[in-house]
Amino acid sequence: MDNEFLSIEDEQEMPEQVWSADQTEEPGSVHWSTDAQQELPKSTITVEASGLSKTFRLQGEVIQAVDEVSFAFTEGQFVAILGPSGCGKSTLLYLLAGLDKPTSGELMIDGVDVKRLSGRQEYRFRRQKLGFVFQSFHLIPSLTALENVMLPMELKGGMTNAALRERARTLLGQVGIDDSRHNHKPGKLSGGQKQRVAIARALANNPRVILADEPTGNVDSNTGKRIVQLFKQLAEQGRTVIVVTHDCSIASIADVRMKMEDGRITVMENYQPPANQKPLVLKKKGRKR
Numbered sequence: 001m002d003n004e005f006l007s008i009e010d011e012q013e014m015p016e017q018v019w020s021a022d023q024t025e026e027p028g029s030v031h032w033s034t035d036a037q038q039e040l041p042k043s044t045i046t047v048e049a050s051g052l053s054k055t056f057r058l059q060g061e062v063i064q065a066v067d068e069v070s071f072a073f074t075e076g077q078f079v080a081i082l083g084p085s086g087c088g089k090s091t092l093l094y095l096l097a098g099l100d101k102p103t104s105g106e107l108m109i110d111g112v113d114v115k116r117l118s119g120r121q122e123y124r125f126r127r128q129k130l131g132f133v134f135q136s137f138h139l140i141p142s143l144t145a146l147e148n149v150m151l152p153m154e155l156k157g158g159m160t161n162a163a164l165r166e167r168a169r170t171l172l173g174q175v176g177i178d179d180s181r182h183n184h185k186p187g188k189l190s191g192g193q194k195q196r197v198a199i200a201r202a203l204a205n206n207p208r209v210i211l212a213d214e215p216t217g218n219v220d221s222n223t224g225k226r227i228v229q230l231f232k233q234l235a236e237q238g239r240t241v242i243v244v245t246h247d248c249s250i251a252s253i254a255d256v257r258m259k260m261e262d263g264r265i266t267v268m269e270n271y272q273p274p275a276n277q278k279p280l281v282l283k284k285k286g287r288k289r
């Protein structure tokens with residue numbers, strides 16, 4: 001494994017907060033220094049769900065995709081979400097990402113109750129706080145690798161074109177995409193390269209939380225291992241990394257393993273509720289949805 005792939009630094013300053021004037025100050029740039037672990041208060045909760053539920057109604061059928069799920073994850077934690085197909089893993093991740101709205105329950109991201117934000121505030125807030133990596137990459141086919149990574153920064157605004165281009169180049173280098181591929185469109189990249197571009201894009205706005213839905217599902221096993229290592233390192237540097245996976249290598253390397261069944265959490269391995277959090281209540285099996 002080459003070190004370049006894993007060496008991640010970040011000089012980007014956190015942009016001004018836009019969603020509320022009275023938010024607490026963010027640690028910002030310390031996140032990416034190599035000895036970040038000493039500098040960060042690891043008990044800071046970044047993602048907190050309380051009784052989070054999502055019900056779909058489809059042709060008269062009620063599907064309880066996520067059923068009163070509660071947890072609190074902190075900075076520096078690498079969480080694997082496991083469970084059989086259809087148990088609600090993706091739906092839960094979409095709720096955390098704001099790509100879907102919960103039917104009920106509470107969700108705090110980095111201490112902010114996202115329900116209290118207006119649509120526009122929430123959009124900007126999530127764009128800054130969260131990075132999402134999809135199994136099938138979701139890169140924009142008409143843009144080059146570099147332009148795909150530049151896009152979230154362009155949408156956020158506040159950077160010169162030269163600055164965001166330079167940052168995109170740096171991020172691509174850090175995930176192991178060398179210069180010769182920066183101007184390639186996704187169609188010219190392998191699955192592993194596309195996923196690494198997608199990870200660089202997810203990191204563009206320096207998010208506190210990385211969410212990934214089966215990120216190694218469409219890459220070969222060697223590339224998968226490198227991607228797992230990259231996620232691990234992102235967590236060690238202070239991000240909260242939550243990955244939905246069937247991949248044993250991700251599950252074994254994760255700090256916390258959360259297993260789901262029928263929309264509920266059935267097992268939480270190595271989970272310690274942060275100080276001043278209630279112990280987790282796991283739902284008993286056997287209730288039909």
Ligand SMILES: Nc1ncnc2c1ncn2[C@@H]1O[C@H](COP(=O)(O)OP(=O)(O)O)[C@@H](O)[C@H]1O
Pocket residue numbers: 056057058063064065083084085086087088089090091092
């Ligand atoms: N948009 C939707 N409309 C209706 N049902 C949905 C929708 N999305 C997911 N579901 C249902 O919710 C359940 C959980 O799906 P999903 O979260 O995709 O599971 P997983 O990612 O664990 O495979 C499944 O029964 C699925 O069919």
Ligand SMILES: [Mg+2]
Pocket residue numbers: 089090091
């Ligand atoms: Mg899924």
